[in-house]
Amino acid sequence: GQQVMQIPQYQHVQEGEDFTTYCNSSTTLSNIQWYKQRPGGHPVFLIQLVKSGEVKKQKRLTFQFGEAKKNSSLHITATQTTDVGTYFCAGKVQGRGSTLGRLYFGRGTQLTVWP
Amino acid sequence: DTEVTQTPKHLVMGMTNKKSLKCEQHMGHRAMYWYKQKAKKPPELMFVYSYEKLSINESVPSRFSPECPNSSLLNLHLHALQPEDSALYLCASSQVGTGLILSGNTIYFGEGSWLTVV
Numbered sequence: 001g002q003q004v005m006q007i008p009q010y011q012h013v014q015e016g017e018d019f020t021t022y023c024n025s026s027t028t029l030s031n032i033q034w035y036k037q038r039p040g041g042h043p044v045f046l047i048q049l050v051k052s053g054e055v056k057k058q059k060r061l062t063f064q065f066g067e068a069k070k071n072s073s074l075h076i077t078a079t080q081t082t083d084v085g086t087y088f089c090a091g092k093v094q095g096r097g098s099t100l101g102r103l104y105f106g107r108g109t110q111l112t113v114w115p
Numbered sequence: 116d117t118e119v120t121q122t123p124k125h126l127v128m129g130m131t132n133k134k135s136l137k138c139e140q141h142m143g144h145r146a147m148y149w150y151k152q153k154a155k156k157p158p159e160l161m162f163v164y165s166y167e168k169l170s171i172n173e174s175v176p177s178r179f180s181p182e183c184p185n186s187s188l189l190n191l192h193l194h195a196l197q198p199e200d201s202a203l204y205l206c207a208s209s210q211v212g213t214g215l216i217l218s219g220n221t222i223y224f225g226e227g228s229w230l231t232v233v
Contacts, residue, residue, distance in 0.1 A: 033221060033222070035224075041226070042203075042205060042224050042225065042226045042227045043158060043205070043224045044224070045221055045222070045223060045224075048221050086155075088157055088158075090157075090222075103160075103222060105157035105158055105159075106157065107156070107157055108155075108156075108157050110155070
């Protein structure tokens with residue numbers, strides 16, 4: 001079945017270091033969404049990427065969508081303790097008849113930031 | 116702050132109990148979802164409603180029974196659950212796009228209901 005692979009599963013960094021998580025799909029995606037979930041919280045929508053090769057920035061966060069629309073990355077520059085949480089990518093498969101938001105979630109990357 | 120409201124936030128129930136989880140949104144979204152999330156795992160889709168009709172059931176056991184009374188409300192009725200059903204249950208909503216619109220369908224999650232089955 002459709003899978004969205006996400007690596008790494010865990011990442012421990014010292015505050016100020018950069019962090020990147022990667023997602024890869026076996027099939028072309030119509031879009032990819034990124035969510036952040038704090039410990040004990042719920043997934044919070046961060047951004048959606050739609051276009052091939054798209055790059056979007058939110059302050060210290062940079063999101064990329066690959067040219068083939070099969071992979072995506074989230075990069076955080078100079079991490080802070082407030083960045084702690086699990087980051088999920090979720091891809092919507094292209095070409096399906098359903099227009100509903102049926103997303104395939106990656107397993108998530110759990111980020112720990114040491115002060 | 117989420118615009119998808121879920122109640123209760125925490126629920127402890129016995130295996131013979133009947134309880135319900137409730138979800139409400141006022142964003143005008145016509146698609147609503149139930150997800151189940153176990154610790155350190157991604158959300159797993161359970162049900163999808165589109166225009167108040169059940170569109171997707173991901174082979175969920177019948178002890179979970181969804182209901183969509185109107186476009187703003189979504190319920191999940193629980194009966195004879197097992198301890199392994201203990202999890203965070205997330206409600207979500209989104210717009211329903213047309214086939215020509217590749218963008219959209221961003222899913223907005225509620226804060227979830229933490230369910231413990233004893």
